[in-house]
Structure formats: C-alpha cells, structure tokens
Amino acid sequence: MGFFTKLKEGLSKTRKNLIERVDSILSGKKIDEETLEELEETLIASDVGTKATMEIMSTIREKVRNGEIYNTESVKDLLKTSMVTILGHPTPLALNGKRPFIILTVGVNGVGKTTTIGKLASKFRSQGLSVILAAGDTFRAAGIEQLEIWAERSGSQLIKHQKGSDPAAVAFDAIAAAKSRNVDVVIIDTAGRLHTKINLMEELKKGAEDDRKSYA
Ligand SMILES: Nc1nc2c(ncn2[C@@H]2O[C@H](COP(=O)(O)OP(=O)(O)O)[C@@H](O)[C@H]2O)c(=O)[nH]1
Numbered sequence: 001m002g003f004f005t006k007l008k009e010g011l012s013k014t015r016k017n018l019i020e021r022v023d024s025i026l027s028g029k030k031i032d033e034e035t036l037e038e039l040e041e042t043l044i045a046s047d048v049g050t051k052a053t054m055e056i057m058s059t060i061r062e063k064v065r066n067g068e069i070y071n072t073e074s075v076k077d078l079l080k081t082s083m084v085t086i087l088g089h090p091t092p093l094a095l096n097g098k099r100p101f102i103i104l105t106v107g108v109n110g111v112g113k114t115t116t117i118g119k120l121a122s123k124f125r126s127q128g129l130s131v132i133l134a135a136g137d138t139f140r141a142a143g144i145e146q147l148e149i150w151a152e153r154s155g156s157q158l159i160k161h162q163k164g165s166d167p168a169a170v171a172f173d174a175i176a177a178a179k180s181r182n183v184d185v186v187i188i189d190t191a192g193r194l195h196t197k198i199n200l201m202e203e204l205k206k207g208a209e210d211d212r213k214s215y216a
Pocket residue numbers: 014047107108109110111112113114115116192
C-alpha cells in the first residue's frame with residue numbers, strides 16, 4: 001500500500017465520523033446560532049484544527065448574516081469548499097538558502113508528535129526537500145521503530161541511536177549529518193513529557209543547546 005493510501009485509510013474513521021456528525025447536526029434543523037455552535041464543536045472534535053475551524057465558521061457565519069445561506073444544504077456545500085480551499089494550498093517551506101531548517105517536537109505522550117512528523121516529512125518530501133528524521137524518543141518501547149517506519153514511508157533519512165541513549169546526542173548527530181549531507185530539513189522526535197516536569201524540560205534544553213553548538 002502506498003503512503004497516501006495508508007494515510008487515507010487511517011483517516012477514514014475521522015472522515016466518516018465528521019460526515020456523519022455534520023449530517024446529524026444539520027438534518028432537519030434551521031440555521032441558528034445553536035446549530036452553528038454545534039457544528040463548530042464538531043469540527044474541532046474531529047481534528048479539523050482550531051485555526052481552520054475559526055476560518056470556516058467565520059465564512060459560514062458571514063454568509064448566514066448576509067442571507068446568502070439559508071438552508072442546511074448550502075452550509076454543507078460551503079463547508080466542503082472551505083475545507084478544500086484551506087487544504088488545497090499548503091504554503092511551501094521557504095528555506096531562503098538557510099539549511100537545515102530544524103523542527104524540535106514537544107508534547108505530552110500520545111498527542112501525535114510522531115504521526116505529525118510523518119505527515120510533515122511527507123509534505124516536505126513532496127516539495128522536493130530532503131529530510132532527516134532524528135529518533136529522539138529513546139525512552140518509549142518501539143519509539144525508534146515507529147519513526148523508522150515514517151522515514152521509510154516518506155522517503156526520509158533516519159538518524160538513530162540505541163534505545164535508552166541520550167536524545168540530545170541523537171539531535172546533535174542528526175544536525176551534523178544534515179550539514180555534511182546538505183539536507184534541507186531536520187525533524188527531531190522526542191519522548192512525551194509534561195512541561196511541568198522540570199528535569200525533562202531541562203533535557204530538551206540540552207538538546208536545543210547541542211543544536212546551537214553544532215552550528216558553531
Ligand atoms: N484522530 C487522530 N489521531 C491521531 C492524529 N495524530 C496521531 N493520532 C493517533 O494518536 C496516537 C498517538 O500518536 P503518536 O504520533 O504516536 O503520538 P506521540 O506520543 O506524541 O508521538 C496514535 O494512535 C496515532 O495514530 C490525528 O491528527 N488525528
């Protein structure tokens with residue numbers, strides 16, 4: 001199965017949920033503030049994203065106010081075209097001759113860091129950029145293997161150490177490799193952590209400082 005087929009399959013549950021929920025909210029209802037609020041909640045709950053949801057909802061609300069939209073079918077049509085517009089024009093990464101562009105991921109466990117890295121890597125690759133993924137989640141079981149799969153799927157290079165090793169050293173090596181191989185983008189995966197755990201945040205700081213040193 002190709003990368004996008006897999007991604008599409010993985011997201012089909014989200015898509016199905018979204019369509020079903022939107023249908024059930026809009027069916028047989030009149031377009032009032034209560035319905036629009038329900039729609040807004042559904043979009044956010046279905047991973048459409050806060051920014052995109054705000055954009056979509058403000059377009060819908062404006063057209064409702066102007067009287068351009070008066071039934072649920074036209075809300076659905078507008079929803080569809082707004083989403084296509086937002087998703088259809090991704091802004092390419094502007095490197096301006098500076099490489100590597102470095103992304104360090106931070107977040108609690110299970111928030112979607114590694115999956116997002118896979119999506120970003122694939123997007124950058126489709127823009128013709130070369131990508132190194134740094135397997136900085138050396139803590140969780142299969143953390144490294146998970147990133148390895150995303151590297152393969154997206155056609156990115158992978159820098160990894162052994163499980164339990166120092167994540168800052170992985171970041172350092174990835175950036176050094178990117179510089180010597182003239183790679184455009186480095187994305188560093190990290191083990192999930194709470195921002196209130198001082199020692200774990202210090203560990204990230206060390207990674208970031210190592211990044212800076214490797215630039216010297
Ligand atoms: N519905 C949905 N699930 C996601 C999304 N991103 C990640 N996931 C799922 O959430 C779980 C944890 O994701 P992962 O990337 O491993 O999180 P990490 O611990 O932050 O690296 C996995 O089962 C993913 O398939 C997303 O955007 N939408």
